[in-house]
Amino acid sequence: DGGITQSPKYLFRKEGQNVTLSCEQNLNHDAMYWYRQDPGQGLRLIYYSQIVNDFQKGDIAEGYSVSREKKESFPLTVTSAQKNPTAFYLCASRGGQGRNQPQHFGDGTRLSIL
Amino acid sequence: AQSVTQLDSQVPVFEEAPVELRCNYSSSVSVYLFWYVQYPNQGLQLLLKYLSGSTLVKGINGFEAEFNKSQTSFHLRKPSVHISDTAEYFCAVSLVQAGTALIFGKGTTLSVSS
Numbered sequence: 001d002g003g004i005t006q007s008p009k010y011l012f013r014k015e016g017q018n019v020t021l022s023c024e025q026n027l028n029h030d031a032m033y034w035y036r037q038d039p040g041q042g043l044r045l046i047y048y049s050q051i052v053n054d055f056q057k058g059d060i061a062e063g064y065s066v067s068r069e070k071k072e073s074f075p076l077t078v079t080s081a082q083k084n085p086t087a088f089y090l091c092a093s094r095g096g097q098g099r100n101q102p103q104h105f106g107d108g109t110r111l112s113i114l
Numbered sequence: 115a116q117s118v119t120q121l122d123s124q125v126p127v128f129e130e131a132p133v134e135l136r137c138n139y140s141s142s143v144s145v146y147l148f149w150y151v152q153y154p155n156q157g158l159q160l161l162l163k164y165l166s167g168s169t170l171v172k173g174i175n176g177f178e179a180e181f182n183k184s185q186t187s188f189h190l191r192k193p194s195v196h197i198s199d200t201a202e203y204f205c206a207v208s209l210v211q212a213g214t215a216l217i218f219g220k221g222t223t224l225s226v227s228s
Contacts, residue, residue: 004157033215040123042204042220043158058215090157100146100165100208103216105157 002027006091006106012114013078013085021076021109023091031094032074033103036060036087043090049074078111086112116141118205120219127226129197135190135222137205144210147188149179152202152221161203164188175199200226 004025013019025032031050035043045058049068063082068074074093078085088110092103121136139145146165150158162173169181179190188205202223206216 006157035218040220043218045215048215088155092158100210102148102160102163103158105150105159107157108155110155 004091004093004104004106006089006109008109009107011109011111013111014114016080018077018079019111021078021089021091021111023074023076023106024072025074025091025093025104025106026072027093027095027104028071029093029095029104030071032068033092033094034058034064034066034074034076035090035092037090037108038087046076046089116145116207116209116217118207118217118219120203120205120222122222123220124223124225127195127224129226129228130194132193133191133195133199133224135203135205135224137188137190137219139186139188139205139207141186141207141209145207146210147179147181148206148208148216149173149177149188149190150204150206151175152204154201158204161190195224195226197226197228199224 007022033048034046044060046064047066049055065077090108091106094103117140119138127133148163149161152158162171164171164181172178177192202221204221205219208216
């Protein structure tokens with residue numbers, strides 16, 4: 001079955017450490033997204049990519065970085081500059097022309113600070 | 115700027131009672147509308163979407179929603195809820211004219227008790 005795979009499911013970060021969250025999709029979707037979810041805050045957009053080798057900052061990009069070298073993969077790095085990284089991170093993808101298509105979501109990665 | 119407001123952060127109901135989760139949006143241009151459901155520690159699953167046509171949209175798990183353009187609302191309803199409907203529900207909009215990420219509301223937690 002096609003879908004989005006996020007790994008790991010749980011991740012712990014030490015102070016000053018960069019960590020990378022993996023997101024892989026086999027839906028052949030062009031667009032991919034990273035969201036951060038905090039209790040009572042809904043989903044906030046970190047980065048998105050409409051096509052390979054191109055990506056755009058979302059509303060809360062500071063302290064994060066991404067790459068899009070392959071259509072299937074959109075990893076997110078949480079850098080040491082992100083002072084409050086504890087959250088639930090969701091990756092999504094979107095097919096077709098994007099606008100009227102729903103986003104498909106992975107099962108998320110929960111990041112915590114040690 | 116576009117925004118989505120979910121008017122209730124928490125909605126407690128008894129099993130087999132009807133429920134309405136309210137969503138208002140603000141946009142100066144046409145939008146597509148979506149409702150998603152999230153179970154604990156999981157990603158988001160699409161319940162239903164409104165793109166055009168009939169303003170009453172039926173989705174999965176017995177949910178439906180009505181698009182009201184004059185009131186800029188897209189309320190979600192179910193005539194009889196089950197314990198298994200306990201989850202967080204998100205309303206989201208997508209601009210018709212721009213292929214960017216969805217804009218999400220902050221979510222409504224539906225708690226169904228017996």
